[in-house]
Amino acid sequence: MQGKVRIIQLAVVGGLLLAWELSSRTGFVDARLLPSPSVVVPTALALLGEPGFQRHLFTTIWQVLTAIAIATPLGALIGVVLAESPYLGRAFQPFFNFIAAVPKSVFLPVFILLFGTGFDQKVAFGVFQAIFVIVITTGAAVTAVPSDLLRLARAYGASRWQTWSEVHWHAMLPVLLEGLRLGMIFNITGVIFAEMYVARLGLGQRLATWGQSFQMPELYAGILIAAALSIAVNESLRLVERRVGVWRTA
Incomplete structure (x- = not known):
């Protein structure tokens, strides 16, 4: 199938x-x-072989990796705390509903004012794009842990740490990976968008420059490279997600 x-x-x-x-x-x-794919694809391959473009691409990749390394543990911690405390969950729900309903791009000028136009601003905006997805999916993962497993673990005298390490973690991992996968996509989008707005280096900066100078083969080649990067990350995490969640369909 x-x-x-x-x-x-x-x-x-x-x-x-x-x-x-x-x-x-x-x-x-x-x-x-x-321009046709027969023009765009060779242009993309040529760009990947240029040291100057490689510098822009590696800058974007480094910013994306830094942002997700910050957003993942922070978002997971906040999600667990809010899910384990019904009072805090209800208290912060309006805030998360507000942020989820507003396009994150409108906050970019605020990040420029707070962090400037350098590396910190791109990373911070990437974290901002990803963290809310991770918080929401982590909260859903905590509440989705089968109550029968928790009762069984407590009946056998499992401590709170053992319950979390042996039951919560394994039951939550597929959902956590799904949140990480979605957060990574938002993270990549946020970093590239921030680079397009104001940056000296990065894939987004090159896309903005090519668009403004009407270099259409290079523009579409850059879009193709950005899409390939996002697809590779998404499919890799999806593969891991399927492997760790295989017990659900067993």
């Missing part, structure tokens, strides 16, 4: 690429505005 799904997915992607190529080559769309 999984193999058939993959074949369908590849067929859809192939069909879209073919439609893109034909629409550009036949003049259905202006090739200056939408």
Whole structure:
């Protein structure tokens, strides 16, 4: 079944690429505005071989990794505390509902004022984008732990630490990884968006420059590289998520 799904997915992607190529080559769309994949892909490969572009790409990757390294433990800790304390959970629920309903991009000028325009600002905005997703999914993971398992563990005399390490952790891990996967996507988006707004280095800075100077093959090549980065991270975490959650379908 999984193999058939993959074949369908590849067929859809192939069909879209073919439609893109034909629409550009036949003049259905202006090739200056939408260069074909046969132009964009070689441009992307050439960019990946340029030391200057590699510096921009590695800057973005380093900022993304730093942000998620901060957001993951902090968001998980806040999520556990709020889930374990019904009073705190109810007290902070309006705040989280407000933040979840507001586009995070409107807060970027505030981050520029607080952190400047350097590395700290990009990391802080990436943390801000990811942490709320991680907090919410962690809270959901805590409340989703089967109560039967907890009662059984307590009946056998398990301590609070043993309950958390042997029951909570294993039951929560698939949901935590799902939150990490979603948080990572928001993190990448936040960092690249912050780089597009104001930065000297980074993939987002190059995308903004190419767009402003009408360098369309480079712009689409940069978008393709950013998409490939996000897909690689998402699918890697999804694979780990499936492996640690295999017991749920056993």
